[in-house]
Amino acid sequence: xxxxxxxxxxxxxxxxxxxxxxxxxxxxxxxxxxxxxxxxxxxxxxxxxxxxxxxxxxxxxxxxxxxxxxxxxxxxxxxxxxxxxxxxxxxxxxxxxxxxxxxxxxxxxxxxxxxxxxxxxxxxxxxxxxxxxxxxxxxxxxxxxxxxxxxxxxxxxxxxxxxxxxxxxxxxxxxxxxxxxxxxxxxxxxxxxxxxxxxxxxxxxxxxxxxxxxxxxxxxxxxxxxxxxxxxxxxxxxxxxxxxxxxxxxxxxxxxxxxxxxxxxxxxxxxxxxxxxxxxxxxxxxxxxxxxxxxxxxxxxxxxxxxxxxxxxxxxxxxxxxxxxxxxxxxxxxxxxxxxxxxxxxxxxxxxxxxxxxxxxxxxxxxxxxxxxxxxxxxxxxxxxxxxxxxxxxxxxxxxxxxxxxxxxxxxxxxxxxxxxxxxxxxxxxxxxxxxxxxxxxxxxxxxxxxxxxxxxxxxxxxxxxxxxxxxxxxxxxxxxxxxxxxxxxxxxxxxxxxxxxxxxxxxxxxxxxxxxxxxxxxxxxxxxxxxxxxxxxxxxxxxxxxxxxxxxxxxxxxxxxxxxxxxxxxxxxxxxxxxxxxxxxxxxxxxxxxxxxxxxxxxxxxxxxxxxxxxxxxxxxxxxxxxxxxxxxxxxxxxxxxxxxxxxxxxxxxxxxxxxxxxxxxxxxxxxxxxxxxxxxxxxxxxxxxxxxxxxxxxxxxxxxxxxxxxxxxxxxxxxxxxxxxxxxxxxxxxxxxxxxxx
Amino acid sequence: xxxxxxxxxxxxxxxxxxxxxxxxxxxxxxxxxxxxxxxxxxxxxxxxxxxxxxxxxxxxxxxxxxxxxxxxxxxxxxxxxxxxxxxxxxxxxxxxxxxxxxxxxxxxxxxxxxxxxxxxxx
Numbered sequence: 131x132x133x134x135x136x137x138x139x140x141x142x143x144x145x146x147x148x149x150x151x152x153x154x155x156x157x158x159x160x161x162x163x164x165x166x167x168x169x170x171x172x173x174x175x176x177x178x179x180x181x182x183x184x185x186x187x188x189x190x191x192x193x194x195x196x197x198x199x200x201x202x203x204x205x206x207x208x209x210x211x212x213x214x215x216x217x218x219x220x221x222x223x224x225x226x227x228x229x230x231x232x233x234x235x236x237x238x239x240x241x242x243x244x245x246x247x248x249x250x251x252x253x254x255x256x257x258x259x260x261x262x263x264x265x266x267x268x269x270x271x272x273x274x275x276x277x278x279x280x281x282x283x284x285x286x287x288x289x290x291x292x293x294x295x296x297x298x299x300x301x302x303x304x305x306x307x308x309x310x311x312x313x314x315x316x317x318x319x320x321x322x323x324x325x326x327x328x329x330x331x332x333x334x335x336x337x338x339x340x341x342x343x344x345x346x347x348x349x350x351x352x353x354x355x356x357x358x359x360x361x362x363x364x365x366x367x368x369x370x371x372x373x374x375x376x377x378x379x380x381x382x383x384x385x386x387x388x389x390x391x392x393x394x395x396x397x398x399x400x401x402x403x404x405x406x407x408x409x410x411x412x413x414x415x416x417x418x419x420x421x422x423x424x425x426x427x428x429x430x431x432x433x434x435x436x437x438x439x440x441x442x443x444x445x446x447x448x449x450x451x452x453x454x455x456x457x458x459x460x461x462x463x464x465x466x467x468x469x470x471x472x473x474x475x476x477x478x479x480x481x482x483x484x485x486x487x488x489x490x491x492x493x494x495x496x497x498x499x500x501x502x503x504x505x506x507x508x509x510x511x512x513x514x515x516x517x518x519x520x521x522x523x524x525x526x527x528x529x530x531x532x533x534x535x536x537x538x539x540x541x542x543x544x545x546x547x548x549x550x551x552x553x554x555x556x557x558x559x560x561x562x563x564x565x566x567x568x569x570x571x572x573x574x575x576x577x578x579x580x581x582x583x584x585x586x587x588x589x590x591x592x593x594x595x596x597x598x599x600x601x602x603x604x605x606x607x608x609x610x611x612x613x614x615x616x617x618x619x620x621x622x623x624x625x626x627x628x629x630x631x632x633x634x635x636x637x638x639x640x641x642x643x644x645x646x647x648x649x650x651x652x653x654x655x656x657x658x659x660x661x662x663x664x665x666x667x668x669x670x671x672x673x674x675x676x677x678x679x680x681x682x683x684x685x686x687x688x689x690x691x692x693x694x695x696x697x698x699x700x701x702x703x704x705x706x707x708x709x710x711x712x713x714x715x716x717x718x719x720x721x722x723x724x725x726x727x728x729x730x731x732x733x734x735x736x737x738x739x740x741x742x743x744x745x746x747x748x749x750x751x752x753x754x755x756x757x758x759x760x761x762x763x764x765x766x767x768x769x770x771x772x773x774x775x776x777x778x779x780x781x782x783x784x785x786x787x788x789x790x791x792x793x794x795x796x797x798x799x800x801x802x803x804x805x806x807x808x809x810x811x812x813x814x815x816x817x818x819x820x821x822x823x824x825x826x827x828x829x830x831x832x833x834x835x836x837x838x839x840x841x842x843x844x845x846x847x848x849x850x851x852x853x854x855x856x857x858x859x860x861x862x863x864x865x866x867x868x869x870x871x872x873x874x
Numbered sequence: 875x876x877x878x879x880x881x882x883x884x885x886x887x888x889x890x891x892x893x894x895x896x897x898x899x900x901x902x903x904x905x906x907x908x909x910x911x912x913x914x915x916x917x918x919x920x921x922x923x924x925x926x927x928x929x930x931x932x933x934x935x936x937x938x939x940x941x942x943x944x945x946x947x948x949x950x951x952x953x954x955x956x957x958x959x960x961x962x963x964x965x966x967x968x969x970x971x972x973x974x975x976x977x978x979x980x981x982x983x984x985x986x987x988x989x990x991x992x993x994x995x996x
Contacts, residue, residue: 131875150896150913150942165896165913165942176923176935188934194918196899 134283151199152221154181155192158214158231162201183225197718204248208264209237210257210281223251230681234262234703240293242270246764250298255279255307264390267292271325274299276307276335283320284312291323294349295410299323301333301356308336318496319346319369327370330354330379339363347371349396350408353421355379363387368423371396372412373403373439376446378421382756384435390425390434391416392449400439413521414438415474418481420445431457431465431489440474440499443509448483456490456520456527464527468493469513475499476534478542486628491527492517494546501534501558505567507542519551519579526581528588529553530573539568539604546572549792551579551612552588552647563595563620565629566603576631578614578647587645589614592633598688599654601626601695614640614647617699622688624654624709626718628695635701651722655688655711657732686733688709692740694718698868705730706744712756715740715763721867727753727778728768735779737792741832743867747839748769750778758787758801761795764832766871770841777801793824793831794849795856796837797842814856818842821859827852833862833872877969880983896942904938910946935945 150165163171163181171181179186206227207218219227223246228239243251252273255264261284264274274289274297281288288309288326291297300323301307311320320339321327326349329335334357337344342365345351350372360367362385363855368374374393383390395414403411416437423446425434434450435441454467467489470476472821484496494513495501503509517529524805530553537558546555555572556563581588582768584815592608593599599620606629608617617633618624633651639766640647660683689711696719699706706722707713713731717740722728728744728751729735735754738761744751751774752758752765758779767776776796779787787804789811816822818838823830827850848854866873898910911928918927925932963985964972972982 131879152899152942168942170939170941172939173934173937176933176937191920194920195919196913196916230891 140594149198150196150202153182153193153195153199154179154186155194155199156186156190157192158217159229161219161221161224162199163224164201165196165200167221181224182221184221200288204237204246204251204785206253208249208253208255210234210255210262210279212257212259213261215257215259215262216642222246222314223652226251234259235265236263237265238267240266240270240272243272244270245375253760255281259277260284263288263290265290265292266297269293269295271296271298271737273297274306275302276300276331276333277302278305278307280308282310286315286324287311287317287320289321290317291325293323294325296326296328297323298328298330303333303596305331305333306336310338311340313340315341317341319343319807320363321345323347323349325349326372327351327554328354329356329358331356333357334359336361339365339367343367343369345369350374350411352377353379353381355550356380356381361385366390366392368392370394371414371512373408373415373417375408375417375419376421376423376672377419378446380422381424383425386427386432387429389432389436390427392433392436394438397634413440413474415440415442415816416472417837418443418446418448420481422447422449424449426451426453427467428453430455431467433468433471435469436471438473441470441472441476441497442479443477443481443483444479450483450485452485452487452489452492452494458490458520458525461522461525464491464525466491466493466496466527467517469498470497472497475502478509478511479504479507482509483511485511485513487513487515487517487529490518490520491529491550493530493533495532496530497534498560499534500536500538500561501532501556502538503540503542503544503568505540505842506569507540510543511545513546515547515553516549516744517553519553519576521579521582523582526579526583526588527578530555530557534558537563537565539565539570541567544571546592548574548590549576551576551590552581552614553590554589554594555592555608557591557594557596558599559596560595563593563599563723565599565601567604568604570604570606572608574610574615575612576615577612577637578642580642580645584726585645587614587640587642587647589616589637589640589647589649591616591619593618593620595620595622598622599624601631602628606631606633608651610635610637610649612637613649615649616653617651618653620654620688621656622654623691624652624688625691625693626695626697627693628682632698635699635704635706638703648704649701650704650706650708650723651701652690652707653710654690655686655732657710658685658687659683684732689713689731689733691811692720693716693718696866697721700868701726706860708732713754714738715742719866719873721745721870723747723868725749727751729753731755734759736761737765740764741866741871741873742766743834743870744768744776745776745837745839745870747841748774750774751776751796753778754785754787755780757785760787760789760792762791764793764873765795766834766867767794767796768837768839768842769796769800769840771798771843775799776847777804779804789849791851792849793826794852795824795834795846796849797836797846799843799845799847806849809849809851810853811847811853813845814847814848815844816856821862822856823859824848824850825855825857826850827853830874832874833859834867835862835864835870837870876963876965876985880965880969896944898942898943900943900947901927901932901940902938903936903987905936907949908947910943910948913942928971932986
């Protein structure tokens, strides 16, 4: 009895021992069946053994044993060892996998594991081989965990997934994993997946694509947490369909032979996502939501990030280096390097983006749709573009900081620096440019250049719109220092209703033979010669006047409209503000300074409100090539000495200056033959550098400071609806007109 | 005391099953006979129609199934009559004492002067 009781105690102690595992070995594959799960293991016909749903042909079983090896359910381990590989399969998923091992090539066919508790199988890869592969086909989603694997495949992809379901490819924490494929193969990626790929894990994954892409999926790719280094590829670094999303992690690409990241449509037409998780999405779009993305594209015309759909950056840090040369293989379809390229639109809602472009005529951001920044964006976009101009008699290609169909800037910070000749900071070429917010700074240092295809001289431009431009908010600073460079160029209507615009053209005019480009701070509208009028007299460069004579007629379009906001325009060599068509100012604060006309309109010029100052050191202050109407507002015109005038209308063409209202100071007086109605005009003395208060009927309207220009007439004309007068003033703040005025 | 002993044995067996600790791999033949083999460092080898497990060999064609067990379930066969005749006491698996003459086919624990045995009466 005592002996029996002792035995029982020993048995109880034995309960604390480890559980047993049945090993069934078939070639290089070992199946591990926990004793607690096996239940009855049945023999059939003396030829087969079935364990946990997996049937073994006994003649193929090389051995069985029992030990206390722990088993991780749902897991298949593949360990590479030079020219061979060993596969271990957890018993609970044994019936769902069929491994084939030939040397270090492991192929697994997997069936649906929907019935498995925990649902997915995890394939854990480790070890090293210079000629091995992991290939997977199947009908269900799974996880591939890289646990310190260094795998090169000498005849195809290192990882080849024919499974069209969602695959999580995870680099385990604190592991470094390296995958490479062969050269000259026919496969599409070192990592290839027919199904969706989720790249994740807190480890590191290094990939080289020696045949085509480094990573290729026929469906979407998502990146999360992972440190992914693509050290080279013949094709793209990452190529996928549907969409690409970077949620977090660190992704670094160098040495790519084509694009860094490229995403295309899977189908023929785009399908929007059904929820915020991109479910069912097929748009060819790229989403950068977080993490750190660094791409250096050196291939000819390579794009660091390219989307057939849209590109949206809402977080993270992005650093792109577009170093590829221009592709002139087909001069009817020239291709350029770019940081971001989208066939759709580009939107920044957040994040920090830094783009450096060195490739000729390269773009920082290029999109065929709308370039937009969100009003709530705190994102920063910095573009440094040193791309040179590439030109011949048949093509003229200049670098762009941002080139889009349309531009809509509503927030965020944008800094663009352009160095190429005739380059453009931000350009909208098929739609309007609208700026309602944000802080924008564009500096262009490139010189002018001759565009032989247009028989014209071209200069740089900070903002360049082929259609309308509207500024209703934001703070914009534009500086062009090269010959012929403009701060802002709008070929249609420039409408300013708010915001602050500082535009400076400090370079000289560009001239080469018969081609030239003028360095203006702001240029709006177009004037196109439409024919000869055949009259008797008049200047050939003025609009045809009734009954008069001009040798050329023009069609005017667009122009400048100022209904609010603050404008400071300074040009060294040409008009500070020029409209090829009309100028209409109803409100706002406008200051223009130049050695030429401060403000010039190609057609009529109308001021009915606001505060306007033209400061010319060498020409007329305010000049209209048509009629000039001063109906209201507070206007301070400073012209150079005679024959220049404060207000000039095209009297040679039969036009006239009409003053019917407003509070006017004109150093240099008015164009001869002016019409004054309902106002009183007086002459007054002034001292250079002194502040004065302008009174109308005894009430102060505004303060002004007389510039100390070298060429100035000795008297000024003051005009107002009530008796105008000026008196010296002191302790004036100078809050408008670049410090030359104070609005009261 | 005997009942207590049987109950303790059964409880230990249940506990070991629940803990996943199995000391035996039990082979059951098509005729119902069972052979339990200690799993400590157990290897199984297949050679033609023979399966060798530890010190035991089986014709594979005679095997119906195998399973892990917490206790030794080896069938004591060929000596049923002797054990019944020599048994002082017979108990069913519930611990109930059973008459030798009235014991039906089934599994019993047989107490003899040589010790206790598990018996399968057919």
